[in-house]
Ligand code: PMP
């Protein structure tokens with residue numbers, strides 16, 4: 060009855076596990092969930108006020124598909140101010156979350172026979188979107204020793220005449236790895252002279268604790284032309300429910316194509332969210348963003364110290380995002396079995412590494428309070444000791 064392409068699609072594992080944990084909790088079970096990729100903070104007041112104002116001002120109608128002009132200007136300003144990138148409003152398409160931006164991109168740009176290079180561990184959604192577009196994922200396994208980052212040599216070896224796109228995520232979900240400017244330049248050197256485009260997912264840009272964030276498109280003229288920058292507000296400003304993301308690219312043909320697709324699917328995003336997003340992007344929430352980051356950093360340091368104090372688990376301190384990608388190989392390689400039993404026995408929800416393309420690891424989100432982190436990691440260590 061259904062299409063082959065929908066039958067080949069898997070449900071998002073991260074969403075499935077967070078939903079299961081919430082259901083068990085609602086039934087009264089003692090569950091501590093470290094599965095959600097979602098800040099536990101509420102959206103800053105200045106942003107909520109902008110949304111309320113937009114409702115009262117009557118901004119309740121359809122808008123241009125790509126977003127209202129003042130919002131597109133604000134995205135352009137943000138990319139200039141934060142990343143030294145010179146985009147124009149016509150280069151920006153605002154969509155219903157960065158996930159939707161990625162969906163549009165893959166539908167417009169990837170088809171049967173195209174290869175997409177995805178460094179693992181990767182965010183669960185990428186290979187699914189590649190499959191749904193008819194393309195083929197070429198997964199490149201990165202090593203803890205390389206800080207979970209694809210090396211120029213690995214990239215070179217993965218390239219074929221069919222390669223259409225490379226996906227980079229900095230900082231990474233699930234490893235938190237942050238690419239330095241030099242590392243991005245070196246990857247750019249490998250791509251020079253090819254037609255390969257780069258999708259750079261920079262969702263966690265504002266959550267960097269060590270080192271300096273570098274936008275992939277900013278390292279050279281050549282990379283600016285071949286990079287499609289994907290970003291949003293879900294993580295940096297605690298706006299997961301508002302649904303705001305964007306893609307930026309100087310490729311006019313691609314921009315026309317994704318606008319056309321969105322004009323026939325969702326049209327513009329929620330008009331109220333667009334006004335809220337202006338307040339989130341124009342600097343008025345910067346203090347709130349900084350406060351959340353300080354809190355996340357404290358939690359990261361606490362969680363890393365607790366994990367690394369155990370002799371069965373280890374983790375590389377992540378430079379950014381709010382996840383630990385914990386090595387469980389001293390206990391087992393079977394991350395799905397580990398997570399299933401951990402949830403049953405100890406009421407702890409983690410996401411198995413296999414969902415991110417890397418067996419022998421689990422993802423722990425530290426977007427939760429310190430007491431929960433202490434209690435939860437204590438239970439995980441007890442569990443490992445008796446596994
Ligand atoms: N990219 C990465 C790396 C993510 O972790 C997420 C989290 N959901 C997204 C994109 C999509 O975020 P959203 O659709 O909420 O903007």
Ligand code: GLU
Nearest residue numbers: 071073074094095096232
């Ligand atoms: N990106 C988040 C995560 O990795 C949210 C869930 C999802 O969109 O898959 O958990």
